[in-house]
Amino acid sequence: MAADGFDPGRRKAIRTVVGAAASVAAAGFVLQPTSFFFHTKRRKVRFWHELGGIWMEPMMATLEAFNRSQDTYEMEPLLMSDTEADSKLMLSTVGGDPPDVVLVWSQITSVWAQSGLIQPLDPFMSTDEMRRLKETAYPVIRKSGWYNGHLYGIVEGFDLWVCYYRPDHFREAGLNPDHFPETLEDLLDVAEKLHKVEKGGDISRLGFLPKDFQTVAPLFGGGFFDEKTGKLTLNTPENLKALHFLADTRKRFGFDKVVKFESGLASDDGASWSFMHDKYSIIADGEWRVEQLHRYAPQIEYRTATVPPPRGGKPKASFSMTNFLVMPKGAREPKGGWEFIRFWSGIHDPIRAAEFYPIFGWMPLSPLTAEAPVYQKWLKEVPQYRTFLDVAASDNICITPPVPYQTYLMDQVQKTNDYVTRGTKTPEDAIVWLETEVAHELKRRKDLGYVD
Amino acid sequence: MSTDNRSRLPKLFTHIALILLAVPALLPLIWMVATSLKADTQIFGSETAGVTMKTIVPHPFVWKNYPEALHAIPMVMYLRNTLKLCLFNVVGAVLSSAMVAYGFARLEFKGKDVLFMVMIATMALPAQVTMIPVFVVFRWLGWYGTYLPLTVPAFFGNPFFIFLLTQFYKTLPGDLSEAARMDGANEWTIFARVMLPLARPALTTCALFQFLWVWNDFFGPLLYINDVHKYTLAYGLQQFLSNHGAEWSRLMAASTLFIMPILILFFFAQRSFIEGIATTGGKN
Amino acid sequence: MRSKFLRENLTGYGFIAPWLIGFLLFTSFPFLSSIYLSFTRYNIVTPPVWVGGQNYKMLLHDDPQFHTALWVTLRFAAVSVPLGIVCGVALALLLNQNVRGLSIYRTIFFLPSIVPTVATATIFLWLLNPEIGLVNGMLHKIGIEGPAWLLDPKWAPWSLIMMSLWGVGGSMVIYLAGLKDIPAYLYEAALLDGANPVQRLRHVTIPMLTPVIFFNLIMGVIGAFQYFTEAYVMTKGGPEDSTLYYALYLFQRAWRYLDMGYASALAWVLFAVIMTINIVLFRSQKKWVHYGS
Known part of the structure; x- marks a missing residue:
């Protein structure tokens, strides 16, 4: 019976280890739970968010600042994970026990607004606050978060896309890093000199490669809906041009080679961003990368520039994804919830809120916040960030269409992008596919009795 | 079968088969432990990433991840x-x-x-x-x-x-x-x-x-x-x-x-x- | 006579009472209400609205994604379930030998089923990476240009099937427990008859293991048709819907598009598929599953 190959001595040793572990565990039971920084007498405002990982620290700092500033309310934060956050939110709202404020990452506020999950925030806003939002905030912020004439979400940080580039690569290729190309066509010419392709056609470095359909479309004057009429604009000449651009830049190397190259970049998150590892000379990416470059790769010399438009296209154009602060229907402390929303976002006091944006590395809602001394001080450390603020002031920023089927729509846009960038559908076929697919879903919704 | 205690050859084969199969079974654990001892910048970098002998071993070992x-x-x-x-x-x-x-x-x-x-x-x-x-x-x-x-x-x-x-x-x-x-x-x-x-x-x-x-x-x-x-x-x-x-x-x-x-x-x-x-x- | 019948019945119901009560208390209502919901338009937040058989009609006649998802899932189940059983039994047989270090081996093979999915998923993304992955690296050495695995619609489903084999340690444990229940006298009798190891495997071990194999078959079918987590973490249904498993599509409809009525209809169609297969399998038991007594 020595099948498990243990002599008695080792058995005893293992027993000792297990015994020790057991006593440690038992000791654990005796210890009382550590107390948090919460104050007990104030009204609790329940706040759910998904800011784990590196976002945890700035989130806690923000909550503490709010709690310090308050006599009436105090935040009770709860961290969610992205897979189940939505189910939990919906179940607790349906069950009559929703949180008071939720920070949402995905572009889903219209879906939630239509379903009745969240409530409009404009009734809470003072006329001053509304005026500030409508007059001083960045143009993209003024139009974000609205559904059916009401404001359902206050933006808390938003993404834009600009070019990050490596001056050292420029110099190495005999290019002047002080002259960044001013048209998309010139950018491609410059990129030609920066690509590194090996003998078999395998790519080891890309000068530039446009990322995806939704971020490229605005440059060509495209987009997915008309802000004035509220109608979808899918099969348009501009969008078709954007898709051709995506396809052509890949065809040049062969679709498979690009897929293979991009796959070698692995997770592409945080410290693993391909740009930090010499895989790109120029790349269009979001503003959160600035803080991460600062943190993970301070030795890398880089600059930023707006993505140049094609000839006849739109300057300083981009697509914006936004985080929203929303309030579920039936929130028990709506006033407290609003108190926190306006505090953090800066809707109430843009100057005071300036201290929170640098710690996240996020874009503020208004130039007023960006001009505050705290923010300016941070900008001195990361001058590259200024390009983002520059683009933020532009009128050419597209947002996710505020339609009640926006999640479905954007999933199909993503698929269209996949078809084209993988070369399985021609741009012409892909755009027709997108239009047909969305029309089909709209008919389905209509037949079921949804009012869009 | 196990009742066949006389011949050693089958046992040797069993061991070889088990060891060969154990390697892929252990990979997720090995990667997990190795990653737990790396700095964030080491994990996905092009030189330090992937699963080869060269890249799997943390360099240097970052023990503080555990207390943190x-x-x-x-x-x-x-x-x-x-x-x-x-x-x-x-x-x-x-x-x-x-x-x-x-x-x-x-x-x-x-x-x-x-x-x-x-x-x-x-x-x-x-x-x-x-x-x-x-x-x-x-x-x-x-x-x-x-x-x-x-x-x-x-x-x-x-x-x-x-x-x-x-x-x-x-x-x-x-x-x-x-x-x-x-x-x-x-x-x-x-x-x-x-x-x-x-x-x-x-x-x-x-x-x-x-x-x-x-x-x-x-x-x-x-x-x-x-x-x-x-x-x-x-x-x-x-x-x-x-x-x-x-x-x-x-x-x-x-x-x-x-x-x-x-x-x-x-x-x-x-x-x-x-x-x-x-x-x-x-x-x- | 009658009282004996009654007594026997009562004892039987007494033993299954915990499940029966639990079923009535916690399971029956959710089941019935989800049948009801499948005939409604329901966005989770506002009360459901009756739409009759419309969800089912659309699903069967007018939803190409439903057909894709069903096909992708059927294929996954058809390959991964038998493969999982063969590998699980083989591994358990190997681990039932009288060799040294068994405790260690068993623990090692059980490991993949306890490592968190994020870790397993990440390591698989690495292993199968077409550019720097170990698998293609090794294929390259023997002169084969490997595919793009998870990034290729043709290979992505196979990659996930391969990955599902890492979870075989769970069923291995069940087979091991089953192997230990085989009475020794059966082997002694076989030895007396002069059976060689292969014959003993065919005529004693495998037949005696069939009740447990049957269990894993049924649970495998149920699990494969509800396969979700790995695909959600690794491919999100892509590339090009090649890994759009049924449960993934259902999840999208339910929680992302807030179409719980339609998702409920999807769920009941899946339920019907699973139960049809299960009933056929239960019927087939008489032919191949050996219960000792």
């Missing part, structure tokens, strides 16, 4: 909560399932086959669509915000275990229970005195699985509990994950610590598979 991971979440509190849930679930699920399975496997009653199929059917509907009504039931019972939704159902048998144990009971030789019946024992006595001891390997398996499921489940607690003091270790692990900002090394350090207890538990529990039971006779 431990600090980031209230480990002791979460461990206590987790163990509490595990204890009730394991005891509840194993005892009740063993009992129900005996009924299905060894007794005759009207509608048995139909009821058994109904039980199997309860596993065939995706939980996604029953989640809301289940939630409504627990809320109606006033159990929302407590551990009750996470523990009480275990005492009403788990279809997975009931089915598994039924299969085991059916294979056990009938002579022992027959003998007991002759001695005038009723079914409850036979179940407790004869069947339960005989089914020990299967019961251990159930206990192990139940422990593992509860240990890993973070959605259950997340759904029914709103108090941060009542969450479990699996929930704690989520703190290192985030969009655009996961902390891989700390996540893996915490995960390594997280699976250690299960590893130790399994190492000891699997003895019961080896030892078997005297009456049915281990093959050695």
